Every structure is written in C-alpha cells, then in structure tokens.
Amino acid sequence: MKIINTISKSLALLAIVGTLGIAPMAMAHETPCPYCKMKVVQNTKEMDNEVVLKVGNKRIEYRCVYCIIKDQKKYSGDLIVYAPSEKIGEPIILKRTGGKWTAPEGTVFLNVFTKHADCAALSRAFTSKTALDKYVAAHKVADAKALTLEKFIEAVNKPAK
Amino acid sequence: MKSTFLLVLASLLATFAISQDMPEMEMPNLKKQAELPTMPRDMPGWIDSPGLDHLFYKAAPYNWAINRIPFFAKDMFATGVGHAMAYEALVRGEAPTLETKTFDTINWVLKHQPSLPVDEGAISPTFMRKYGYLEKVFDWAHLLHFQTIDVFMHQGWTDAQKEAEIERLWALYQAEPYAITGLPMNMEYLDSFPYSMKFRTDYPKVNGLFWGYHWLQTVNYDMLYRVPVQDQAAQYELIGKRYHDVELYKTDRDFMPMTAEMSPRFAKRFPFIANAFDNLHMLHDNVNDIFSQTNLNEAQKQEQTKIAIYRVLASTHSKEKAGDGEALTMHDHRFPPSQPGMGMMKGSEGDEMWMSGMGWMNMGECAHCSIALPEGQPWGATVFADGWTMTVRCLMCARDMSSETPGRAIIRAATEDPNRLLVLISDEEGNWTTNIKDVVFLEKFAEHPECSAWSRAFTSRAAFDTYVAANPEYKDDKPMTLVEWAAINHGTPDTFSRPDKPNPYKGGGGTPPVTKSGGKP
Numbered sequence: 223m224k225i226i227n228t229i230s231k232s233l234a235l236l237a238i239v240g241t242l243g244i245a246p247m248a249m250a251h252e253t254p255c256p257y258c259k260m261k262v263v264q265n266t267k268e269m270d271n272e273v274v275l276k277v278g279n280k281r282i283e284y285r286c287v288y289c290i291i292k293d294q295k296k297y298s299g300d301l302i303v304y305a306p307s308e309k310i311g312e313p314i315i316l317k318r319t320g321g322k323w324t325a326p327e328g329t330v331f332l333n334v335f336t337k338h339a340d341c342a343a344l345s346r347a348f349t350s351k352t353a354l355d356k357y358v359a360a361h362k363v364a365d366a367k368a369l370t371l372e373k374f375i376e377a378v379n380k381p382a383k
Numbered sequence: 384m385k386s387t388f389l390l391v392l393a394s395l396l397a398t399f400a401i402s403q404d405m406p407e408m409e410m411p412n413l414k415k416q417a418e419l420p421t422m423p424r425d426m427p428g429w430i431d432s433p434g435l436d437h438l439f440y441k442a443a444p445y446n447w448a449i450n451r452i453p454f455f456a457k458d459m460f461a462t463g464v465g466h467a468m469a470y471e472a473l474v475r476g477e478a479p480t481l482e483t484k485t486f487d488t489i490n491w492v493l494k495h496q497p498s499l500p501v502d503e504g505a506i507s508p509t510f511m512r513k514y515g516y517l518e519k520v521f522d523w524a525h526l527l528h529f530q531t532i533d534v535f536m537h538q539g540w541t542d543a544q545k546e547a548e549i550e551r552l553w554a555l556y557q558a559e560p561y562a563i564t565g566l567p568m569n570m571e572y573l574d575s576f577p578y579s580m581k582f583r584t585d586y587p588k589v590n591g592l593f594w595g596y597h598w599l600q601t602v603n604y605d606m607l608y609r610v611p612v613q614d615q616a617a618q619y620e621l622i623g624k625r626y627h628d629v630e631l632y633k634t635d636r637d638f639m640p641m642t643a644e645m646s647p648r649f650a651k652r653f654p655f656i657a658n659a660f661d662n663l664h665m666l667h668d669n670v671n672d673i674f675s676q677t678n679l680n681e682a683q684k685q686e687q688t689k690i691a692i693y694r695v696l697a698s699t700h701s702k703e704k705a706g707d708g709e710a711l712t713m714h715d716h717r718f719p720p721s722q723p724g725m726g727m728m729k730g731s732e733g734d735e736m737w738m739s740g741m742g743w744m745n746m747g748e749c750a751h752c753s754i755a756l757p758e759g760q761p762w763g764a765t766v767f768a769d770g771w772t773m774t775v776r777c778l779m780c781a782r783d784m785s786s787e788t789p790g791r792a793i794i795r796a797a798t799e800d801p802n803r804l805l806v807l808i809s810d811e812e813g814n815w816t817t818n819i820k821d822v823v824f825l826e827k828f829a830e831h832p833e834c835s836a837w838s839r840a841f842t843s844r845a846a847f848d849t850y851v852a853a854n855p856e857y858k859d860d861k862p863m864t865l866v867e868w869a870a871i872n873h874g875t876p877d878t879f880s881r882p883d884k885p886n887p888y889k890g891g892g893g894t895p896p897v898t899k900s901g902g903k904p
Contacts, residue, residue: 253769253788253789256789256790277811277812277813278810278811278812278813278814279782279786279809279812279813279814279815279869279870279872280785280786280787280789280811280812280813281786281787281872281874282787282788282789283787296811297811297812298812299812
C-alpha cells in the first residue's frame with residue numbers, strides 16, 4: 223500500500239493546498255474531474271496519473287479510467303482514452319469506436335477503490351497481468367483482481383448496492 | 384441627562400453584543416470593522432420620504448426587446464421575484480424558514496418563471512412598507528439593467544446607435560437621486576462591516592440564489608454586446624442551461640460574481656455601468672447581511688440600511704473621480720489598470736485578482752498563454768465555458784482553452800472587420816457552429832508573443848487574401864475552414880503561468896498594508 227500512502231499523502235497535500243486556496247503553478251486552467259469533481263492527480267516522477275479523454279476536438283482530463291467509463295454517456299462520438307500505465311510516458315490507448323470499446327491485447331484493469339479519494343490509485347490500466355501483480359504486491363493492494371476490459375466496464379456499470 | 388446616558392449605554396452594549404455574537408468575525412483573514420457605521424450628516428432628504436416616487440422605463444422603440452429570447456426574458460423576470468420573496472421573508476421575521484420554505488417557493492418560481500415582469504410590491508408588501516426607500520434604489524437600477532438589455536437586443540440599429548443610446552440611458556439614470564454611482568468602489572471595504580458576510584454564512588442556499596441571479600444579470604452583457612441580434616439566442620441556450628443547472632445552486636463561491644468577470648468586454652466599454660451594477664449587487668449583499676442580524680433592532684436595521692444606500696449613491700461621490708481615493712475607504716475609487724469596470728477586490732494588486740473557480744488571474748494578460756493582451760484591433764477573443772468568461776489574445780488560445788475545458792463553450796472573437804464579431808458555439812465534443820458562414824482562419828503556429836498576428840479569423844476568403852497580401856510572411860499559408868481549424872490543438876502553452884498566491888478569501892493573502900500616501904508599499 224506504499225503507493226496508496228504516497229498518493230494519499232499527495233491528496234492530503236492537495237487538500238491542504240486546496241483549503242489554503244493555493245493554485246499550483248504548473249497546472250493550466252485546472253478543473254476538477256468532470257465526473258467525480260475531485261482534483262485531477264498530476265503525473266509524478268515515479269508514476270503517470272493523468273487520464274486524458276480525446277473526444278471530437280476536446281482533450282479533457284479525468285481522475286481515473288472508472289470516471290471516464292461512468293461519464294461516457296454524455297459523448298456521442300468516438301472516444302480515445304490515454305490511460306496511464308505502469309510505464310512512465312507510455313499510456314495505454316483505449317478506444318470507443320461506434321460504441322464498442324477496445325484495448326491493446328493483454329491490457330488488464332485494477333478497480334478496487336471504495337472512495338473516489340483513492341480512485342486514481344486503484345482504478346488503473348496495466349499492459350499485462352504481470353505488471354498489475356507487481357503493482358499490487360508493491361503497494362499491498364487488498365482484494366485485487368485483474369479484469370479484462372469487458373469485465374472492467376461491467377464492474378463499473380454494475381448498479382451500486 | 385439620565386435617559387441620554389441610558390441611550391448611549393444601550394447603543395454601546397448593542398454594538399458590543401453584535402461584535403461578540405458574530406462567529407464569522409473569528410474566521411481567519413476576514414477582517415471587519417469593529418464598529419457599526421454611523422449616520423452621515425449629509426444623508427439625502429428623499430430617503431425619509433414615504434412617497435412612492437415610482438419611476439418607469441424611458442419611452443423608446445426598443446422596450447421589451449428582451450422578449451426576443453423568451454427564456455432569457457422569463458429568467459430575468461424571475462430574478463425580481465426571487466429577490467422580493469427573500470426580502471419579504473426576512474422583514475417578516477421568517478428567517479428561520481428561509482433556507483427551507485422560502486427557498487423552495489423561490490426555486491419553484493425560478494422553474495416556472497413569469498412571462499411578464501412582476502410588480503415586486505405585490506410580492507413584498509411588508510418590505511415595501513418598511514423599506515420603500517431601498518426599493519426605489521433597487522428598482523431604478525433594475526430598470527437600467529432591463530433597458531440596457533433591451534437596447535442591445537433591439538433589431539435595426541447599428542452598434543454605434545446602440546452604444547450612443549446606452550450612454551443616454553446612463554445619463555437619464557444618473558439624473559435621478561436614487562442612482563448608484565458608476566465609480567469603481569473597493570469591494571473589500573464594502574464587505575467589511577460588523578454585519579458583513581452574515582447572510583452567506585447563515586443562509587448559503589438563498590445567498591447562492593442571489594449570487595446566481597447576479598451571475599445571470601452580468602453574464603448576459605457580453606452575450607449581447609456588439610453581437611448581431613440573430614446570434615444572441617443561440618448563446619442563451621447554453622448560458623440559460625448553465626444558469627439553471629449549476630449557477631443558481633452554487634454555494635461555494637468566494638464572492639459575488641462581478642460584471643467584469645462575467646462580461647469583460649462590456650465592462651471595459653461601459654465601465655460606469657459595470658461599476659454601478661457591482662455596487663448595486665454589493666448593496667444587495669449589505670442589506671441581506673443587515674436584515675439577517677438577530678442582534679440589531681428594527682431601528683438599527685433601518686439606520687444601517689440607509690447608511691448602506693448612502694455609501695453607494697451617486698450623490699455621495701459627486702466630487703470624486705475614477706482612479707482616485709484612499710485605499711480601503713468609502714472613496715477608494717481605484718481600479719485595475721486593464722479593467723476600469725471593476726473596483727479593487729480583496730487581495731487585488733494591479734491587474735491580478737482572485738476569480739472564484741479560476742484562481743488568481745491577471746486581467747491584462749491572455750488567460751491561456753499569459754502574454755499581455757493586445758491593445759487595439761484585433762482585440763482577441765473571449766471564452767465562455769464552465770461558468771466563467773476569460774479574455775484571450777487570439778483564436779488559437781480561445782480554441783485550445785475551450786478544448787481542455789469540459790462542457791460546451793462560446794467563443795466571441797474579433798475578425799478583420801471591427802463591426803463583425805465571430806460567435807462560435809461548441810457542443811460537448813468541441814464541434815463548433817459559427818455565425819459567419821464564410822469564416823476562414825489563419826494559423827501559422829509560432830511563438831505566443833506574436834500569436835495575435837498569426838492566429839486570426841476572417842469573415843471571407845477575400846478578407847484573408849487581403850491580409851496575406853499585406854503580410855507576405857503568410858503567403859504560403861492556406862485559409863482553413865472551421866472544421867480544419869477546430870481539429871487542431873496545441874495544448875497548454877509553455878508561456879502559461881499564474882500567480883502563486885493563496886486564496887485571499889480563505890486564509891492568508893489579504894490586501895497589503897496601506898502606506899500613508901494611500902498606496903501599496
């Protein structure tokens with residue numbers, strides 16, 4: 223859970239920064255995630271976090287892939303998602319073409335967050351199950367399962383209990 | 384002698400009690416004056432006159448042109464109902480149910496708007512009986528709101544004719560004793576009294592409605608100003624939805640919406656009107672705060688209301704001029720160098736101000752690339768998205784700023800013809816529609832400090848060719864269609880920066896101390 227702690231610390235810092243009303247320098251026109259309304263987590267030296275949705279002529283940042291899947295109904299056109307992977311600077315490209323989602327072969331998803339405060343850390347894409355397992359082990363993520371794209375979307379769309 | 388002593392003692396105790404019983408006074412960085420303001424010696428006589436002195440519209444061919452956009456007209460009519468219902472509840476001692484019963488009633492009206500303006504006296508008889516003098520000030524300013532809107536929505540006049548009529552309306556407005564000053568006033572000062580901020584703290588939902596009305600009443604001016612009448616309604620489809628879905632129910636604004644924030648172009652062209660509207664809206668805030676005090680008796684509320692009116696009346700400032708005055712006083716009429724249509728705000732320095740929802744922005748710079756805004760033609764563009772309106776240097780900045788902002792957007796941009804404004808409206812996916820069917824674009828990407836030269840819109844291919852002929856460095860560039868231009872995205876410029884300072888409304892970052900000369904150290 224080290225990474226979660228790191229992200230939690232980052233979030234705590236963001237929360238403090240937010241409370242103080244400090245606008246960080248590098249973030250342009252910072253807006254909250256269009257779905258969960260929490261601050262979009264920026265990339266760090268250790269890990270990419272920014273999830274970008276390209277739709278029509280827009281490029282919009284979301285907090286995690288879960289948030290994009292949840293918010294997708296508002297867009298009628300084709301979608302391209304640049305989802306941060308375990309490799310810095312190498313996002314996984316997900317596509318919704320004609321309503322059907324596709325991902326590169328081998329892509330798996332982690333989706334175990336219970337609060338959106340943790341969604342950026344616990345709703346992520348990986349290039350392989352090995353990479354996901356490594357992430358889960360390194361950060362002691364409980365109850366982790368590697369989901370295919372289909373199962374991930376199904377899990378996201380599952381009605382809340 | 385004994386009774387005088389008792390009166391003075393009671394007054395002192397009341398003041399003490401007020402300052403003791405205001406939890407917001409303990410909030411960090413929300414500095415307030417310790418004493419209630421006292422009655423000025425030159426309070427105008429009309430304020431104690433019980434007469435109705437009702438003023439009405441100037442007879443003119445443009446009256447009721449607002450009805451050209453029925454939903455906009457109805458939304459505007461409903462704001463008056465909302466104001467009146469809240470005031471009636473407050474003066475009748477119904478504050479305990481303001482956030483529930485009154486809110487629900489107002490909210491119903493906002494969703495079932497009247498088709499005609501409603502006589503506020505019919506809705507708020509108690510308020511009118513007790514505070515008729517205040518209603519005179521509100522009513523006269525609200526008429527200015529409506530008639531200026533009517534002028535901009537009137538078909539058949541040129542922009543020059545409309546602007547001349549707006550000047551005449553302003554002169555007519557100022558000629559009456561109930562007129563509010565068009566000078567910029569310091570908003571931090573106006574929000575610094577012992578009673579200040581009470582309403583937004585105790586009644587956030589109804590305060591949110593008030594600030595939502597003020598958002599609508601100020602955002603509409605750039606929707607209309609120099610925009611052809613036939614291109615106005617399409618913008619309200621987006622703005623009106625935003626108003627109903629979001630702006631009316633926001634309870635997290637740091638401060639009331641300012642005219643220059645919502646309609647920067649209008650505010651720059653008619654700074655006196657923008658200032659008058661802001662001063663009017665601040666008077667609303669002051670009155671809300673006074674009415675919601677539980678430690679003021681009726682006489683004190685009447686007195687403080689009259690003083691609040693006095694502070695913003697044109698007659699009070701007749702010997703003053705914009706740009707002058709001692710900082711953080713009633714006669715602080717300074718303004719940001721790039722925006723004469725706004726008084727100084729809490730924490731403001733020069734052109735920098737805290738914009739709720741956007742953070743620190745510099746009004747003299749492009750909101751996207753942070754390079755100084757061009758002076759003269761072409762003036763650049765504005766972007767309306769996510770509830771804010773920002774000024775940018777060029778079409779590219781406007782497009783790229785819109786592209787990274789969720790939701791629909793409106794770009795209003797200069798073309799080569801100063802009399803033809805380009806209005807682009809996007810859907811959720813950044814697909815644009817235009818009001819100029821033959822519009823073409825030049826975009827030869829280079830460094831941002833020159834972006835207003837190489838990123839431009841033209842009303843026709845012929846206009847593009849004329850520009851290229853005069854600027855041979857673009858001779859190899861082809862005119863782009865709207866679709867081609869819209870598909871480009873250069874992302875956030877390297878030149879973008881924003882002041883790294885805390886939110887002045889939430890702790891730290893207050894206005895620097897004032898020097899003896901009245902300036903900043």
